[in-house]
Amino acid sequence: MEYIVETNKLTKRFGKEYAVEALDLKIPKGEIYGFLGPNGAGKTTTIRMLLGLMRPTLGSIQIFGKDLTRERIDILKKVGSLVENPSYYPHLTAYENLEALRKIYGVPKKRIDEVLKIVRLSDVRNKKVKGFSLGMKQRLGIAASLLNNPELLILDEPTNGLDPSGIIEIRNLIKRLATEEGMTILISSHLLSEIDQIANHVGIISKGKMIFQDSIEVMRRQSQNKILLKVNDCKMAWNFLISNGIEADFSLESISLLDRKDENVAMVVRLLVENGFSIYRVEEEKRTLEDTFLQMTTEERAI
Ligand SMILES: Nc1ncnc2c1ncn2[C@@H]1O[C@H](COP(=O)(O)OP(=O)(O)OP(=O)(O)O)[C@@H](O)[C@H]1O
Numbered sequence: 001m002e003y004i005v006e007t008n009k010l011t012k013r014f015g016k017e018y019a020v021e022a023l024d025l026k027i028p029k030g031e032i033y034g035f036l037g038p039n040g041a042g043k044t045t046t047i048r049m050l051l052g053l054m055r056p057t058l059g060s061i062q063i064f065g066k067d068l069t070r071e072r073i074d075i076l077k078k079v080g081s082l083v084e085n086p087s088y089y090p091h092l093t094a095y096e097n098l099e100a101l102r103k104i105y106g107v108p109k110k111r112i113d114e115v116l117k118i119v120r121l122s123d124v125r126n127k128k129v130k131g132f133s134l135g136m137k138q139r140l141g142i143a144a145s146l147l148n149n150p151e152l153l154i155l156d157e158p159t160n161g162l163d164p165s166g167i168i169e170i171r172n173l174i175k176r177l178a179t180e181e182g183m184t185i186l187i188s189s190h191l192l193s194e195i196d197q198i199a200n201h202v203g204i205i206s207k208g209k210m211i212f213q214d215s216i217e218v219m220r221r222q223s224q225n226k227i228l229l230k231v232n233d234c235k236m237a238w239n240f241l242i243s244n245g246i247e248a249d250f251s252l253e254s255i256s257l258l259d260r261k262d263e264n265v266a267m268v269v270r271l272l273v274e275n276g277f278s279i280y281r282v283e284e285e286k287r288t289l290e291d292t293f294l295q296m297t298t299e300e301r302a303i
């Protein structure tokens, strides 16, 4: 697989605290990568390092196959970003704010009209930004991040503080950018539901460490419901199953089977009965993705 972003043991320490620890982030080309983690997990710190705004304590960053420290200027030319509370000139219009940035990037003037159109702000281009709603400001921030026609777009919690319709609008915009412009997009969020609805690849970070990274399909599969068994002597039954090569977990006085196929459940039940165990219950565990995420982030355990 071709990765647009690849970090190797990326680490950031503030004093004694590790904000980001040995992170191997891999963002496949053309994907919407959801970077998920609760507050304080290290998302913004990681993003700041990817954008060269903060120096890593340890580790390396490759973007477009190039080393960020060595080819920073070349790389950042092709990256667009929106990081926590972008600042604007409130007394200037949307157009004028973008014009100020356009000069820095040195892109043609018509690009301003293009990006305003993409984020659907063309109608209010001559309105002063101080009268903008949060959602409009957020869209202006995305417009600004698109000025340089980036191949990689990095958005730190772009839907934060938006109302449901604003969230849907930004979500659709991001999907459009990926499909129509072929951009690779990193979007961070602390909400699983948000990432579930937009991303096709997921990295979950908790306390600075990556605890899961794969496609959204794999995440969904792994968080599928399991089969719970209640047996007279659960601990002993579990040991017996494990020693017979059956994948099972033991917790809360019950056994959970990872393979929930009918044949497997039947085989396990038969095996236990034949070996003298009494089965009290066989039930399906009801678990949502949300539960899995909460469990992963509170237990600091990889799934
Ligand atoms: N400049 C700094 N100096 C000291 N500690 C910092 C600094 N920046 C971040 N931290 C700490 O690093 C940890 C990760 O913070 P970070 O902002 O990266 O988290 P986050 O995942 O973006 O959280 P949120 O969802 O709240 O935005 C936190 O414990 C934070 O207090």
Ligand SMILES: [Mg+2]
Pocket: 043, 044, 045, 084, 156
């Ligand atoms: Mg943050």
